[in-house]
Amino acid sequence: MFIVMNRIPVTPEYAEAFVARFQDRAALVDNMPGFLWFRLLRPIKEGDPFVVETCWESKDHFENWTRSDEFKQGHAQAGKLPREAFGGHPKLELYQVVQEAERGEVLASRSQPGEPGLGIVSEIEADVNRA
Numbered sequence: 050m051f052i053v054m055n056r057i058p059v060t061p062e063y064a065e066a067f068v069a070r071f072q073d074r075a076a077l078v079d080n081m082p083g084f085l086w087f088r089l090l091r092p093i094k095e096g097d098p099f100v101v102e103t104c105w106e107s108k109d110h111f112e113n114w115t116r117s118d119e120f121k122q123g124h125a126q127a128g129k130l131p132r133e134a135f136g137g138h139p140k141l142e143l144y145q146v147v148q149e150a151e152r153g154e155v156l157a158s159r160s161q162p163g164e165p166g167l168g169i170v171s172e173i174e175a176d177v178n179r180a
């Protein structure tokens with residue numbers, strides 16, 4: 050697995066506007082070959098950058114996306130944010146995953162109650178709520 054972090058310094062006054070851009074994002078990356086997940090991470094500490102994390106099956110899959118029309122369309126609105134929204138240049142970091150672990154319950158806790166197709170998760174939640 051291959052992870053790419055794009056660290057974007059966003060000025061505090063524009064944090065909400067930046068998040069709003071992602072709320073109606075194109076979602077074209079979601080169906081790209083080799084795409085595994087995307088996360089938008091908002092900093093807790095003022096001054097730290099936002100991080101856009103994407104995970105791919107391989108570096109080639111990531112590079113294929115960056116060269117695609119889907120990448121262009123996925124960023125078509127990004128230029129609407131004014132220059133002063135950014136406190137510096139974005140920094141791209143590429144990582145190869147060498148080890149990982151995940152608790153089984155993490156999957157269940159991520160989903161919303163009543164989400165379609167996740168019956169098993171609702172059952173787990175019902176059990177937890179009863180306990």
Ligand code: HEM
Pocket residue numbers: 053054055057067070071074075076077078079087101102103119122123124125126127128130139141
């Ligand atoms: C370097 C300059 C970049 C800036 C300022 C930037 C900023 C943004 C913004 C504001 C959006 C929201 C969508 C929109 O407004 O159209 C967006 C979408 C996105 N960005 Fe970037 N981005 C940059 C490059 C990258 C890179 C190199 C990656 C690779 C990790 C990346 C990952 C993503 C993803 C996954 C989305 C969602 C696209 C989709 O829904 O299809 N961005 N970006």
